[in-house]
Amino acid sequence: xxxxxxxxxxxxxxxxxxxxxxxxxxxxxxxxxxxxxxxxxxxxxxxxxxxxxxxxxxxxxxxxxxxxxxxxxxxxxxxxxxxxxxxxxxxxxxxxxxxxxxxxxxxxxxxxxxxxxxxxxxxxxxxxxxxxxxxxxxxxxxxxxxxxxxxxxxxxxxxxxxxxx
Numbered sequence: 570x571x572x573x574x575x576x577x578x579x580x581x582x583x584x585x586x587x588x589x590x591x592x593x594x595x596x597x598x599x600x601x602x603x604x605x606x607x608x609x610x611x612x613x614x615x616x617x618x619x620x621x622x623x624x625x626x627x628x629x630x631x632x633x634x635x636x637x638x639x640x641x642x643x644x645x646x647x648x649x650x651x652x653x654x655x656x657x658x659x660x661x662x663x664x665x666x667x668x669x670x671x672x673x674x675x676x677x678x679x680x681x682x683x684x685x686x687x688x689x690x691x692x693x694x695x696x697x698x699x700x701x702x703x704x705x706x707x708x709x710x711x712x713x714x715x716x717x718x719x720x721x722x723x724x725x726x727x728x729x730x731x732x733x734x
Contacts, residue, residue: 578626585618587667592617593658615647623648624655 595614623642626636635646
């Protein structure tokens with residue numbers, strides 16, 4: 570029996586069952602404060618699953634927060650605000666730790682031998698392989714000297730505007 574293929578950012582029910590206990594409850598308003606609007610007024614908070622799915626969408630597609638599809642996820646700023654709340658509450662660290670523990674149970678992680686590979690430098694031969702930057706085509710330093718082959722210099726090299734003669 571073949572399962573229906575989900576988009577890479579859609580959160581399956583099985584995955585959500587593991588994530589949901591890690592999500593902190595929404596903070597409630599203090600009872601002693603009075604508000605000018607009616608109780609329960611304003612927008613309802615977004616469903617945690619929808620917010621998590623939007624965060625996964627940003628991570629999987631690499632889009633900017635403001636490029637989230639509004640018709641599917643709603644306000645990008647509300648999603649980003651919840652992301653920051655959850656990040657501060659440690660949701661993603663706990664999710665990472667739970668994922669590592671589960672993977673360690675399934676496959677086993679060789680904790681004694683780990684390797685990190687990364688490069689934070691420009692490729693040493695990049696300039697030779699790609700050529701000059703196309704945005705520098707109109708720069709004066711790349712153009713030939715004026716007629717006569719001699720570069721132009723002003724008659725007075727330096728002038729102090731603060732000193733009068």
